[in-house]
Amino acid sequence: MRRIPRGMAVAVGAGLLLAACSSGTTDTTTGGATSPATETATESATPSESATDAAPVRGNEDLVIWTDDTHLAAMQAVADTYAAANGITVGVQAVTDTRAAFITANQAGNGPDVLVGAHDWIGQLVQNGAIDPLQLPADQVAKYSPTAIKAVTYDSQLYGLPYGVESLALFCNKSVVGDTTFATLDDAIAAGQKAVDAGTVESALNLPVGENGDAYHMEPLFTSAGGYLFGKDADGNYNPNDLGLDSPGGLAAAKKIGELGEKGQNVLRTSISSDNNISLFADGKAACMISGPWALNDVRKGLGNDGYTLQPIPGFKGMNPAQPFMGAQAFYVASKGKNKSFAQDFIINGVNNVDAMTTLYEKANLPPAMTAVRDSIQQDNPDFAVIAQAAEKADPMPAIPAMAEVWQPLGVAYADIVAGKDPEQSMKDAATAIRTAIAGS
Amino acid sequence: MSHTTQTHPPARTARPARGGGTTRPLPLLVKVLGLGIVAALAVLVTPPLIAQQRWGFLGVFWGVVALLAAVYATKRAVPAKYLVPGVLFLSLLVVYPILMTFQLSTTNYGDGTRTPKEVTISRIIASAAFQGDNARRFTLEVGTTGTVDTGPYTFFLVDQASGDAYAGTEDGLEPLPTDATVTDGRVTDVPGYTMLTKQQINRLSQSGGPLAGFTVPTGESSVITAQGFQAVELTSPLVYDQATDSFTDTRTGDVYTPQRVGDRSYFTDANGARLSSQSWGESIGLDNYKRIFTDATISKNFLGIFAWTVLFAVASVGLSFLLGLVLAVTLNDARMRGQKLYRSILLLPYAIPGFISLMVWSSFYNTDFGLFNELLGTHVNWLGSTALARIAVILTNLWMGFPYMFLVCTGALQAVPSELKEAASIDGASGFTQFRKVTFPLVLVAVAPLLVASFAFNFNNFNAIQLLTEGGPFSASDPTAGGTDILISFTYRLAFGTSAQQIGFASAISVILFILTGVLAAIQFRGTRVLEDVN
Numbered sequence: 001m002r003r004i005p006r007g008m009a010v011a012v013g014a015g016l017l018l019a020a021c022s023s024g025t026t027d028t029t030t031g032g033a034t035s036p037a038t039e040t041a042t043e044s045a046t047p048s049e050s051a052t053d054a055a056p057v058r059g060n061e062d063l064v065i066w067t068d069d070t071h072l073a074a075m076q077a078v079a080d081t082y083a084a085a086n087g088i089t090v091g092v093q094a095v096t097d098t099r100a101a102f103i104t105a106n107q108a109g110n111g112p113d114v115l116v117g118a119h120d121w122i123g124q125l126v127q128n129g130a131i132d133p134l135q136l137p138a139d140q141v142a143k144y145s146p147t148a149i150k151a152v153t154y155d156s157q158l159y160g161l162p163y164g165v166e167s168l169a170l171f172c173n174k175s176v177v178g179d180t181t182f183a184t185l186d187d188a189i190a191a192g193q194k195a196v197d198a199g200t201v202e203s204a205l206n207l208p209v210g211e212n213g214d215a216y217h218m219e220p221l222f223t224s225a226g227g228y229l230f231g232k233d234a235d236g237n238y239n240p241n242d243l244g245l246d247s248p249g250g251l252a253a254a255k256k257i258g259e260l261g262e263k264g265q266n267v268l269r270t271s272i273s274s275d276n277n278i279s280l281f282a283d284g285k286a287a288c289m290i291s292g293p294w295a296l297n298d299v300r301k302g303l304g305n306d307g308y309t310l311q312p313i314p315g316f317k318g319m320n321p322a323q324p325f326m327g328a329q330a331f332y333v334a335s336k337g338k339n340k341s342f343a344q345d346f347i348i349n350g351v352n353n354v355d356a357m358t359t360l361y362e363k364a365n366l367p368p369a370m371t372a373v374r375d376s377i378q379q380d381n382p383d384f385a386v387i388a389q390a391a392e393k394a395d396p397m398p399a400i401p402a403m404a405e406v407w408q409p410l411g412v413a414y415a416d417i418v419a420g421k422d423p424e425q426s427m428k429d430a431a432t433a434i435r436t437a438i439a440g441s
Numbered sequence: 442m443s444h445t446t447q448t449h450p451p452a453r454t455a456r457p458a459r460g461g462g463t464t465r466p467l468p469l470l471v472k473v474l475g476l477g478i479v480a481a482l483a484v485l486v487t488p489p490l491i492a493q494q495r496w497g498f499l500g501v502f503w504g505v506v507a508l509l510a511a512v513y514a515t516k517r518a519v520p521a522k523y524l525v526p527g528v529l530f531l532s533l534l535v536v537y538p539i540l541m542t543f544q545l546s547t548t549n550y551g552d553g554t555r556t557p558k559e560v561t562i563s564r565i566i567a568s569a570a571f572q573g574d575n576a577r578r579f580t581l582e583v584g585t586t587g588t589v590d591t592g593p594y595t596f597f598l599v600d601q602a603s604g605d606a607y608a609g610t611e612d613g614l615e616p617l618p619t620d621a622t623v624t625d626g627r628v629t630d631v632p633g634y635t636m637l638t639k640q641q642i643n644r645l646s647q648s649g650g651p652l653a654g655f656t657v658p659t660g661e662s663s664v665i666t667a668q669g670f671q672a673v674e675l676t677s678p679l680v681y682d683q684a685t686d687s688f689t690d691t692r693t694g695d696v697y698t699p700q701r702v703g704d705r706s707y708f709t710d711a712n713g714a715r716l717s718s719q720s721w722g723e724s725i726g727l728d729n730y731k732r733i734f735t736d737a738t739i740s741k742n743f744l745g746i747f748a749w750t751v752l753f754a755v756a757s758v759g760l761s762f763l764l765g766l767v768l769a770v771t772l773n774d775a776r777m778r779g780q781k782l783y784r785s786i787l788l789l790p791y792a793i794p795g796f797i798s799l800m801v802w803s804s805f806y807n808t809d810f811g812l813f814n815e816l817l818g819t820h821v822n823w824l825g826s827t828a829l830a831r832i833a834v835i836l837t838n839l840w841m842g843f844p845y846m847f848l849v850c851t852g853a854l855q856a857v858p859s860e861l862k863e864a865a866s867i868d869g870a871s872g873f874t875q876f877r878k879v880t881f882p883l884v885l886v887a888v889a890p891l892l893v894a895s896f897a898f899n900f901n902n903f904n905a906i907q908l909l910t911e912g913g914p915f916s917a918s919d920p921t922a923g924g925t926d927i928l929i930s931f932t933y934r935l936a937f938g939t940s941a942q943q944i945g946f947a948s949a950i951s952v953i954l955f956i957l958t959g960v961l962a963a964i965q966f967r968g969t970r971v972l973e974d975v976n
Contacts, residue, residue: 062643086639100937107555109648124941127553127718129564133571135673137578155717157568202809211824212913270825271809280810335564341643345669401552401718404941409920416917419825429918440703 058110059091063342066102067116069094071329074363075116081359082350088342099124106130106336113337114346119151119328122159123399131332132340133157140352145388148369151328151396156235160330161347163357164366167391168220168324170313171281171299172288176201179309184317185224189260189267192287203272206281206289209418210273213411216397217274217290218257220322223395224315227253229406230398240402240438245410246431254413254423256316263420270419293367293387310383312390326394328369367391405437472513479509505529539955546948549704549725552941558721562681565688565708565717570675573663577602580627581672583642583652584634592651594637597621597628598665598672609657609665609672639670662691679716688716704728704945729949742922742931747957749831750927754899757838758892764839765846766884770876773854784851791844799908802837824910827924834925838905842895846888853887854880889969897962901954906930928954 058064063083067075072094083090093112095101099121105111107128115131125131136158141149144162152160170188172180176195182188185205192204207221208214219229226249231242244250260267272280281289282302289295290313299308313322331347333340350356354372361368361377367388368374378385397403413430417423483506490499512521548554556564579598587593596609597617606617606628617623622630630636637645645652646667656664663676680689688697688708697708697716704725708716734740768787772780790798805812806823814820824830857880865875899905906912912923912930922931932954936947 062640088640100942103555123718124552126568128555129561129719133568135572135668135675137572155568157571212911212915269809270822271807271811275804276807276810336648338647339643341639341646341667341669343669344667345639345671348669348671401941404552408915409917412913412915412920413917415914419822421917426917429916430920433918433920 058105058112058338059093061091062088063090063114063339063346064112064337065090065092065114065116065346066095066098066112067092068096068098071116071364074360077359077363078351078356079346081356082346085350086342086345102334103128103130106334109336111334111336113334113339113343115332115334116329117332119148119160119162119330120397120399120403122152122154122332123401123403125332126154126159127401130335131159132335133159134161134333134344134347136161136348136352143371144369145371145374145392147326147392147394147396148328150236151326151399152330153236154399155237160328160332161352162328162330162369163351163360164329164364165326165369165388165391166293166329166366167326167387167394168217168290168292168313169387169390170288170290170311171295172309172311173201173281173284173286173303174307174309175303176284176287181309181311182314184314185221185322186317188288188314189265193265193267195287201285201287203269203280203286204267204288206272206277206286206291207268208272208274208277209268209270209415210275211270211415212408213413213415213418214274215407215410215414216325217277218414220290220313220324221257221260221316222250222253223324224319224322225253225256226250226320229410230400230402238398238400238403240400243431243434243438245413245434246428250431251424251427254417254427256319257414258417258420258423261418261420268418270415293365293384296383310386312386312393321393323393323395324390325397326391327397329364329366402438405434409433409437476510476513480506539952542948542955543952545945546729546952547724547726548945549720549723549728550945550948551936551943553718553720554705554722554945556719556721558723561717561719561721564719566677566679566681568717569679570666570677572673573676576674576676577665578674579607579665579672581667581670582628583637584628584631585637586634589635589637589641590645590651594645594652594655595634596655596657596665596667596672597631597636598657599623599626599628601626601671611655611657613658614665642667642670690716704732725945729946730953732946733949733953739921742919743928746922746926746928746931749925750900753831753835753838753925753927754896754902756835757842757899757902757905758895760835760839761842762846762850762888762892762895764843765848766850768843768847769850769854770880773851784847787847788844790840791848795841796904796908798841799837799904802840803909806833825914827914830910830914830925834905834909837909838899838902841905842899845895849888849891850884853884856887857883890966893962893965893969896965897958900927900958900961901929902927903929903933907933928957 063079065075065079072092075092079090079092098115098117102111102115102117103125107130111130115125122131141158145165148162148165149158151165152158152162170182170185172182172188172192177188177191180191182191189205192201195201196204208217228244228247228249230238230240231244233239257268258264262269277289278291278295278298279302280286281291281295282298284303313324315321331351333343333347337343351360354370357368357370357373358376360366361373367384368377374385374388409430413426416426483502486502487499490502508525512518512525578601580601582597584595584597585592586595593610596607598607598609598614599605600607604626606621606623607614608617608631609615617628618631620632621628642652644650646655647653652667656666657672658664659674660676662678662680663674665672665674678690678692680691681687682689686699689695690697695710697710699706700709700713705720705723707718707720710716732739733743771777772783772787777783803824804810808814808820808822808825811823813823821829823833861879861883862875865879870878906925906927907930910923910925912926912934914925915923921934926934928950932947932950935950936942936944
């Protein structure tokens with residue numbers, strides 16, 4: 001016990017290192033594990049587990065669908081209907097970190113037949129050869145919101161069938177700023193600022209920034225003030241070589257954001273992040289907030305069903321309309337799925353109809369992408385109608401792989417600008433970093 | 442009772458004579474069961490491994506079984522009986538992952554390079570096929586004149602627009618035999634053919650099945666292919682030429698050849714436009730290691746982050762040990778009242794799950810709504826500047842770590858014999874001298890290996906960084922490395938962060954990290970040997 005042989009000491013040290021390593025890579029920020037198919041993509045750091053072992057285990061049914069746990073019930077409902085109609089068995093699995101898990105599992109031949117997920121995954125999925133194009137006749141494509149179809153179209157090919165859309169919108173607290181529809185964002189900020197000056201609330205307009213920035217939530221302000229992320233080619237596909245951050249419009253927008261920041265009007269602050277954005281508003285501490293349909297439950301709980309107003313985000317006075325990112329949730333055919341025929345048939349026939357889309361809308365709690373369903377809910381769910389309307393006007397979030405290089409640097413630039421650093425320089429720095437990253441990949 | 446006492450003595454005397462072999466029933470049973478289970482496991486995994494043609498794994502599995510049998514079923518190799526389990530687990534949990542990580546670090550594996558080149562080429566062709574302006578869509582039934590599983594197969598198609606019906610084979614499209622029955626726009630019966638069910642079509646279309654890739658040519662570059670239980674006419678604009686390794690787009694005449702960018706190649710035309718964002722996996726030797734040491738931004742970041750990682754680990758261990766020791770010494774004094782109560786309270790941080798307290802602490806540092814600024818009446822952006830964020834991280838990690846140190850120091854203190862202290866005080870040593878010369882060295886002997894372990898843990902304390910600051914603050918000009926990034930969080934972002942995954946490259950960093958920590962641990966264990974000589 002006195003002396004540990006040196007060789008063994010090194011081995012013990014290495015063991016400890018490894019234990020520390022593995023705990024580091026598996027416990028990711030999400031923390032919660034909801035299904036047996038969870039500790040997935042992050043583990044692919046250790047190659048022994050990258051392929052067959054760590055990937056979630058695919059079920060043995062005739063049709064296997066992977067989704068995340070928030071959409072599980074909706075998928076189960078439409079899948080059961082399809083299974084009964086075709087006399088097959090179907091398994092719906094909720095997989096956390098669905099996209100990364102899917103890419104790994106599909107590659108290893110253990111993936112599902114159908115994947116359900118956000119449209120901005122498409123770029124990475126196609127880059128990894130993980131999904132097949134979907135061949136749908138034009139008259140059926142026409143039944144969906146054109147923006148949603150634009151979202152699931154990549155390299156001029158349709159890759160997914162959209163069922164839900166989401167977009168940011170402007171929430172305001174009725175008891176603070178009244179039951180008003182604001183024509184410009186400046187009006188909303190002015191009304192909120194009045195309440196801040198009077199001491200009724202702490203924030204005029206909540207918009208998550210945080211220390212590391214949030215390029216998703218800043219997009220409506222950036223576009224309204226004249227900026228754009230990626231230009232488009234003649235076919236409407238995003239062009240990764242046309243980055244608009246440091247274009248004259250982009251720099252002007254950066255300046256405008258700086259004016260709203262901590263050294264200016266102090267409307268935008270790094271102390272408001274995605275952690276407290278919704279809770280501050282729901283607690284009545286903010287006059288207005290920019291957020292999406294996912295905030296509705298908390299807002300209703302906090303302010304009451306009639307305590308808030310919801311409208312598409314208006315633009316700045318005398319500037320462009322605000323264009324938040326539009327997101328679509330869609331079905332995809334896995335490229336290495338075992339039961340491709342059923343997968344394709346499930347998407348083309350099983351969910352591509354009003355009944356299934358209505359079920360999905362009801363259970364997934366998402367504004368629908370099919371126009372007929374959207375029109376039918378106008379009366380009983382005005383909030384969703386507003387979000388769907390906002391999504392229609394919005395621009396799909398770019399799905400190109402280059403977009404992955406944008407989030408972090410642009411977010412950091414926004415955080416710096418909001419904190420009071422030189423807007424033009426921050427924006428130029430971010431643009432340089434993003435261009436370098438895109439060129440190197 | 443008397444019966445057992447009679448049988449035992451002979452059994453005991455017999456044991457040494459047989460050289461340690463076991464004849465008692467229970468150990469024998471355990472041994473047989475244990476080896477049986479191992480053998481059964483190996484038998485269990487054999488068919489799937491053969492099916493997947495993983496001969497290496499199969500060999501290793503049976504090798505281990507043979508080894509275990511040789512060691513435990515015989516009376517030879519007594520030292521091996523003790524060493525084999527440890528060595529096996531060491532190989533499985535340490536050596537094998539590191540070897541695999543190293544192997545991965547010599548490839549460009551990551552986003553866009555997951556597939557081999559042939560697969561990438563076929564994916565590019567498949568993704569480019571499109572429905573032309575007059576593309577026809579058909580209902581699809583499949584029939585065969587032979588058996589269901591072997592074919593030959595015929596697609597029976599009814600045009601959904603015109604209602605024209607066809608029979609399609611791999612030779613092309615022909616009119617439907619006149620004696621066939623068409624009901625509701627579907628071919629339901631053709632004399633001489635067995636019609637396949639949906640389940641059969643699905644099964645035969647699986648990868649490697651006879652219907653996978655079955656197409657009916659209708660023109661020079663157009664085919665009819667199945668989409669679920671329908672069929673659609675697709676035009677493929679791309680032609681791949683193996684000899685020149687190039688794609689030609691028949692619509693525009695553009696030629697795409699592989700062009701290298703960084704660690705991978707893309708099919709690119711003369712103007713630099715890429716045909717697809719899909720590249721393919723390749724072995725790239727030690728390029729990833731070269732990149733660590735030559736790429737200016739990375740090597741600059743690597744050194745800075747390494748220095749901060751060491752500082753972070755040393756500060757975390759040192760401060761929490763210091764605080765834990767002071768508290769332990771204070772509470773170890775017999776004159777102290779309510780020792781147990783204080784000890785329980787001090788252990789509370791240890792009882793709360795780490796990631797919860799980290800998230801809570803993260804909110805404490807908020808500029809406008811955080812606890813610190815509210816208590817202190819200040820308006821400091823704690824996580825906004827590198828220096829403050831580092832202090833915040835170390836402070837939080839101190840809070841997370843001191844209960845453990847308090848616990849082990851308390852234990853070590855109580856093991857110090859009181860006679861030693863008495864002897865010291867008789868010799869005239871003051872309280873502090875007693876502690877410095879007698880108690881502390883003895884405590885250190887017991888605690889030093891734990892300090893080394895704690896250092897190794899904090900060196901890779903991913904959670905503390907990721908949950909508090911996510912590595913931030915970042916600067917817009919260098920968004921890959923944040924102010925509080927330690928090596929493991931930096932690596933994590935490179936491999937799995939928001940931008941494209943570079944798993945091969947991250948593996949190279951992991952290997953370097955492994956070597957670094959191993960060397961540091963070895964040096965530290967050397968240091969602790971000096972301490973042990975004190976005793």
